[in-house]
Amino acid sequence: MSGGAEAARGERGFLRRLTLATAWGEGLDGYDLGVLSVVLPLIATSMHISPLWAGLIGASSLIGIFLGSPIVGYLTDRFGRRRLFLIDIVAFVILGLLQGVVTEPWQLFVVRLLLGVAIGAEYAIGAAMLAEFAPTRGRGRRLSKLLVFWYGGYLVSVVAAYALVDLAGWSWRWVLVTSAVPALVVLALRIGLPESPRWLMHQGRVDEARAIVDRHLGGEAHFHGEEYGLEKPGAGWRDLFAPGLRRRTIFVCTFWACLVAPYFAIFTFAPQVFAALQLADPRAGTIAANGIAAVGAVVGMLTIERMGRRRQLIGPFWIMAAALLVVGVWTHAPALVIVVCFALFSFFNALSGNLTAVYPIEVFPTDVRSTGVGIASAFSRIGAAIGTFLLPVGISTIGIGASMVIGAALCAVGALVSQTLAPETTGLTLTRTASVTGEPAARNP
Known part of the structure; x- marks a missing residue:
């Protein structure tokens, strides 16, 4: 084999390992958040907790993401990607195991709050780490894999949790602990990865960056x-927050919040939502909706380079708004209508959800990339945490219909903001996507 062929093979192997190390981390995040949606009713029964505590525990990880993303994002821009990329997954393993020994609601809340910090760190570090190594061609597909793994992890967690609870008779504590097992695999993949060469360039360490490349x-x-x-x-x-980047910061924070707020609110309490809508089998509905979301994420990954970022974001927002509006206005619709609406919402939310791993990375410069992603992720979780906290209260007060209409309104806001502010970054180098001097008129060849 020639030296050039060996080098190309080594490059593909390195990028494959880095992609897996990052994507599996996103999958763990989806797994951890998804498994809670299944066992939360069991936690409420076992610990005899009030709806208030149920809402707090359901929103705990989202609150942790809000706290962790900007802080860790800043530290990542300040001290580098590699070190925090490793520390984060170690924390994930330890906190995952601690869920098995909690005895009080406040203890579970604290552990899952800290897990949320670790998840927020993953959002701020992982995609930036991968994007700064990935070549322009196929960068969108590679980054989209993060969300494919996220939705895949969420789906696997829901299926596994139901199986472990219903068939194996496991306690909810040990079901939560299962998230630590795949985290050990991620830890093994991350040991020995190099620092981001783009970050090194910003530190003036040009020789080190060239050596890694x-x-x-x-x-x-x-x-x-x-x-x-x-x-x-x-x-x-x-x-x-300066004039050059302010519009992009507003865009990323807003579209991300409008995308994930209704998703987390609905799917954290999916069994209760489907039961309130009088579907015959809430468990089957939960699994099916998450399965459709996983398919949507795969389709989004396969089409992002051809469709472009803007088209993959704006159109799905309007479709999601329409689907939730139908459910909200027609709460006593036939089961088939409700199932189709939730299928459309799940599919297109996941399809455009890939952009949460792409747009925030591409529109911010290297020296503030993780900080920008962290701030946007934190902002998005304000809405998600509020929605998750208020949904069980909303179902019992204003009703499921009004709750769904609010979700539809959020999707409409996301569509309007994206139509106005979203740049097209498809086919441009990472250096050019982050340019604030004006949008390039054409793609690179």
């Missing part, structure tokens, strides 16, 4: 083709 990527051709040399330092996190 030479060893793991395409050498000088990759270095120049991906425009590493055009990376420019900025003023730090304050740039995110």
Whole structure:
């Protein structure tokens, strides 16, 4: 085998390992959040907790994400990607195991709050780490795999939780603990990964960055083709709110919040939602809806480079708004109508949900990329946490119909903001997607 062929093979192997190390981390996040949706009713019964505590525990991870994402994002931009990429997964393992020994509602709330911090760290670090190594061609598909694994992890967790509870008779504590097992696999994949060469360039460590590109990527051709040399330092996190980046910060925070708020609110309490809508089998509905979401994520990954970022975001928002509006206005609709509406919502939410791993990474410069993602993730979880906390209360007060109409309104806001502010970044190098001097008129060849 020639030296060039060996180098190409080594490059593909490295990118494959890095993609798996990142995507499995996202899958763990989906698994951890999904498994809670199944066992939360069991926790409420076992611990005799009130709806208030149920809402707090359901929203705990989302609150943790809100706290962890911007802090860890800033630390990642300040001290580098690699170290925190490893520390985060170690914390995930430890906290996952601690769920098996909690005895009081407040203890579970604290552990899951800290797990949320770890998940928020994953959002801020993982996609930035992967994007800064990935070549322009296929970067959108590669980043979309993160959300494919997220939805896959969510689906696997729901199926596994029902099986472990109903067939194996496991306690909810040990069902929650299962998240620590695949985390050990992720830990093994991450040990030994190098630092991001783009981050090193911003630190003035050019020789180290070139050495990593030479060893793991395409050498000088990759270095120049991906425009590493055009990376420019900025003023730090304050740039995110300066005139050049302010519109992008508003766009990313808003579209992400409008996308995930109704999703988390509905699917954290999926069995209760489907029961309130008088579907015959809430468990089957929960599994089916998450299965359709996983399919939507795969379709989004396969079409993102052809469809483009804007088209994959704006149209699905309007479809989701229409689907939730039908459920909200026609709460006593035939079961088939409700199932179709939730199928449409699940599919298109996941399809455009891939953009939460793509747009935030592409529109921010390297020196504030993780900070920007962290702030956007935190902002998105404000709405998600509020929705998750209020949904069980809303079902018992204003009713399921009004709750769904509110979700439809959020989707409409996301569509309007995206139509106005979303740039098209498909086919551009990461250096150019983060440019704030104006949107490039055409794609790179």
